[in-house]
Amino acid sequence: MKYTYKFKIDVPTFRKALYFNAFARNRAQLGFVAAAWAGAAVLAGLDLFGRLELTNVVQICYIVVLLSMPLLIFSCERGWREYRDSGLQERERSVSVSEDWVKFCISGDANSDKVEWHNISAIFELFDEFVIYRDADQMVVLPKSVISNEDMLVLRSLFIRKLGRSYKLRASVPEGACIKA
Incomplete structure (x- = not known):
């Protein structure tokens, strides 16, 4: 998926x-x-x-x-x-997440970056967004406003499963939101 x-x-x-x-x-x-x-x-x-x-x-x-x-x-x-x-704020971005990789793309750029999970250094869940660190110096912001409630549960579970302790929750999460590793 x-x-x-x-x-x-x-x-x-x-x-x-x-x-x-x-x-x-x-x-x-x-x-x-x-x-x-x-x-x-x-x-x-x-x-x-x-x-x-x-x-x-x-x-x-x-x-x-x-x-x-x-x-x-x-x-x-x-x-x-x-x-x-x-x-840059006017350029559309996309983040695709699968079981094997995360893909980042900015409109107008010829290339997109497909990064396997073992190359993602961390994901921080904040109140309004996920901050995805491709490495120590490169971050990508994924706003929660574009993610449906159903997808939010699936993504959070996937992030926890793929990253373990490198997934860090820095915001309150609604009850029953599946945050156990």
Whole structure:
């Protein structure tokens, strides 16, 4: 059985996926980054108000950590603006899912990518979409709005069966939605 979904990715959806990718994809990483940034802010405050005398090396370290968060945000903002200005949001996309592979296609492109399940690194189910990682750096967004309720159960079951622990649920799912591996 093959399931094919055609859709467009609007700018807000793309922006949400970029921020998810940068900040929420790995929960442990997010916790570490937030704790490091908060610690650096405390050190900067203590240093600036004379409560603590820090070496130049520690000062450089907390400055670098403090700059990391605005740089990550800037990167996400730049990415979605480039997407918005490129016109890519107007191009129709399709995702086909079968028992053996997932196929990705963007209208106007000569080639489509057929990826076998063992080459999919992860799928995250968010409230409004699935974020499919073809590898660590390439993600594809599949909006749930194009998937029927019946297909949703089948797809979720297929994702769990094919990916196991690489399928990650990051949204509440209606009761009886078949999320056991």
